[in-house]
Amino acid sequence: xxxxxxxxxNSLPVTYAxxxxxxxxxxxxxxxxSTRKIIHAAKETGCDGIHPGYGFLSEDASFAKACEEDGxxxxxPSSDSIEKLENKLTAxxxxxxxxxxxxxxxxxxxxxDDDAVAIAQxxxxxxxLKAVYGGGGRGMRIAKSAEEIRRFYRxxxxxxxSSFGKSEMYIEKQLASPRHVEIQALAEKRGHVVVxxxxxxxxQRRHQKLLEEAPSIGITDILRSAxxxxxxxxxxxxxxxxxxxxxxxxDDAGKFYFLEVNKRVQVEHLVTELTTGIxxxxxxLSIAFDSHMNxxxxxxxVRGWAINCRINAEDPRNEFTPSPGKxxxxxxxxxxxxxxxxxxxxxxxxxxxxxxxxVKLAAYGRNRKDAIRRMKGALNELEVIGIPTTIPLHxxxxxxxxxxxxxxxxxxxxxxxxxxQKTLARLEENAAALAAANTAITMPLxxxxxxxxNWRRFALHMHRRGW
Amino acid sequence: MRTYRxxxxxxxxxxxxxxxxxxxxxxxxxxxxxxxxxxQPEEISTWAVRREDKRFHARARSLxxxxxxxxxxGLPFHFTVTPVGVAYVEPIRPTSGAKSGEVHAIMPGRIxxxxxxxxxxxxxxxPLVILEAMKMQNEIVxxxxxxxxxxxxxxxxxxxxxxxxxxxx
Numbered sequence: 225x226x227x228x229x230x231x232x233x234n235s236l237p238v239t240y241a242x243x244x245x246x247x248x249x250x251x252x253x254x255x256x257x258s259t260r261k262i263i264h265a266a267k268e269t270g271c272d273g274i275h276p277g278y279g280f281l282s283e284d285a286s287f288a289k290a291c292e293e294d295g296x297x298x299x300x301p302s303s304d305s306i307e308k309l310e311n312k313l314t315a316x317x318x319x320x321x322x323x324x325x326x327x328x329x330x331x332x333x334x335x336x337d338d339d340a341v342a343i344a345q346x347x348x349x350x351x352x353l354k355a356v357y358g359g360g361g362r363g364m365r366i367a368k369s370a371e372e373i374r375r376f377y378r379x380x381x382x383x384x385x386s387s388f389g390k391s392e393m394y395i396e397k398q399l400a401s402p403r404h405v406e407i408q409a410l411a412e413k414r415g416h417v418v419v420x421x422x423x424x425x426x427x428q429r430r431h432q433k434l435l436e437e438a439p440s441i442g443i444t445d446i447l448r449s450a451x452x453x454x455x456x457x458x459x460x461x462x463x464x465x466x467x468x469x470x471x472x473x474x475d476d477a478g479k480f481y482f483l484e485v486n487k488r489v490q491v492e493h494l495v496t497e498l499t500t501g502i503x504x505x506x507x508x509l510s511i512a513f514d515s516h517m518n519x520x521x522x523x524x525x526v527r528g529w530a531i532n533c534r535i536n537a538e539d540p541r542n543e544f545t546p547s548p549g550k551x552x553x554x555x556x557x558x559x560x561x562x563x564x565x566x567x568x569x570x571x572x573x574x575x576x577x578x579x580x581x582x583v584k585l586a587a588y589g590r591n592r593k594d595a596i597r598r599m600k601g602a603l604n605e606l607e608v609i610g611i612p613t614t615i616p617l618h619x620x621x622x623x624x625x626x627x628x629x630x631x632x633x634x635x636x637x638x639x640x641x642x643x644x645q646k647t648l649a650r651l652e653e654n655a656a657a658l659a660a661a662n663t664a665i666t667m668p669l670x671x672x673x674x675x676x677x678n679w680r681r682f683a684l685h686m687h688r689r690g691w
Numbered sequence: 692m693r694t695y696r697x698x699x700x701x702x703x704x705x706x707x708x709x710x711x712x713x714x715x716x717x718x719x720x721x722x723x724x725x726x727x728x729x730x731q732p733e734e735i736s737t738w739a740v741r742r743e744d745k746r747f748h749a750r751a752r753s754l755x756x757x758x759x760x761x762x763x764x765g766l767p768f769h770f771t772v773t774p775v776g777v778a779y780v781e782p783i784r785p786t787s788g789a790k791s792g793e794v795h796a797i798m799p800g801r802i803x804x805x806x807x808x809x810x811x812x813x814x815x816x817x818p819l820v821i822l823e824a825m826k827m828q829n830e831i832v833x834x835x836x837x838x839x840x841x842x843x844x845x846x847x848x849x850x851x852x853x854x855x856x857x858x859x860x
Contacts (some may be wrong), residue, residue: 665710
């Protein structure tokens with residue numbers, strides 16, 4: 225059974241679902257963020273549980289609690305463990321206590337901007353001001369000096385209140401150019417944690433991931449097993465169940481720091497599914513409903529390489545502003561190792577109310593080179609006509625040397641900037657050529673001169689003489 | 692050869708287009724030669740574009756009054772395309788040569804049978820040729836009365852749209 229808002233009534237999931245429940249309205253607040261309405265819909269249609277997906281209420285402790293109280297199985301961790309990890313300061317403490325390194329920073333909420341400056345000076349600039357209850361790249365700001373902290377303090381605090389409903393903030397040191405590496409894990413109620421390998425998610429824009437890979441090209445086997453151990457210990461210590469991801473930052477010396485726990489299945493889980501052959505959603509359901517998973521650690525084998533490109537309805541020529549609207553033509557690539565997760569179809573109107581992610585395009589290969597080659601082909605085949613998308617951004621990345629060499633960090637997009645501009649300029653040139661070709665072929669010059677007109681002969685004569 | 696001024700909101704491109712036929716053309720611009728091949732004409736036509744060793748696909752449609760919309764690599768582009776100077780105009784070949792007596796293929800396909808012989812008298816509406824396209828048999832009929840002077844195709848031939856099939860005088 226699927227709940228949907230007015231804005232999603234023409235979506236494919238609604239067409240394909242066994243049963244649906246309609247919410248009047250379009251805004252998240254009156255639809256997908258309404259705990260009351262969702263619980264009501266579930267009870268009304270006889271559901272025994274709720275899978276929260278990866279947006280909206282998927283990491284909301286009070287929503288999980290409401291499910292528990294109403295006798296509905298929440299597919300995810302318990303409300304207690306969400307609560308424990310929701311507060312970033314508590315999460316940092318839990319993780320530090322099991323011996324996992326955390327990024328230097330404050331271990332209590334900031335009192336005011338003076339307090340923030342004092343802590344920043346003791347750990348060194350630059351620093352990141354962060355909302356204690358934040359997530360998803362929002363409610364955070366980088367400050368390079370005491371003045372910047374004073375300038376951003378109020379702003380970030382307001383953002384924290386409006387996005388997360390709580391004003392507390394803390395401070396973390398900003399690492400120079402780290403990699404973002406995360407461990408995918410599955411945990412069952414007996415405290416048994418299985419890790420499914422890591423994902424490399426360094427390619428980001430404004431703390432939003434754009435491209436993910438499994439495995440990571442930037443870490444050694446020693447670091448890989450250190451990260452896995454740290455993730456296991458951290459999840460066991462917080463009594464975690466179901467699918468979860470432990471995120472780390474790795475600096476250029478190979479030192480790693482705990483970043484946060486994602487208490488849900490993630491957008492990029494498909495790359496792990498490709499390299500392990502494990503259906504993470506199916507495991508989530510087993511853990512939630514049968515209290516066990518069908519899997520032991522020694523059954524997990526990571527094979528080959530997978531890359532995911534997030535295709536967003538955003539205009540790369542216009543600072544990536546969202547570009548909702550009608551898709552007049554859609555064609556998805558296929559072939560060995562290609563996976564397309566998308567609900568687009570020709571004629572679909574991408575609503576303006578929700579996330580701009582419209583296609584997850586993943587390529588799997590025997591090795592990284594193979595996966596990149598397949599991704600290039602798939603990006604060329606993928607057609608989303610009608611709204612601007614981030615396809616050219618990914619095409620630009622796929623042919624860029626540092627990406628191909630595996631030498632990149634979270635600052636990669638700064639390097640890519642000028643290259644992307646070149647790609648876009650070249651696209652426009654090609655488009656201009658095609659516009660002329662289209663005109664030449666489809667609209668032959670109207671022959672306003674009649675065949676035997678002397679005027680035409682005269683004009684031709686003048687033209688040949690160079691007029 | 693035709694010359695066009697192609698303008699986007701910010702830039703102007705001066706290009707020349709040399710069309711080989713109704714599908715293929717070569718576009719010369721400042722630093723590049725770009726070859727364009729059109730598939731079946733549709734409201735939004737699909738094109739294969741080649742620049743140096745790279746080949747990719749794109750879509751284009753005319754929006755009327757010199758406006759052209761092009762889709763390439765996931766992005767829309769809008770241009771105004773204006774012919775420059777008085778270029779040589781290729782005569783537009785009529786699809787059925789009312790005056791010349793040429794009978795043309797109305798669509799691309801394969802000749803499955805020829806129903807007339809040279810020298811045969813035909814009248815308006817006499818079936819001349821069966822042209823198979825998309826698994827459908829299409830009867831090509833005579834548009835004028837007269838005598839078949841020559842037949843340009845043989846059974847089994849593949850023809851393109853507008854190819855001359857036979858001549859009637």
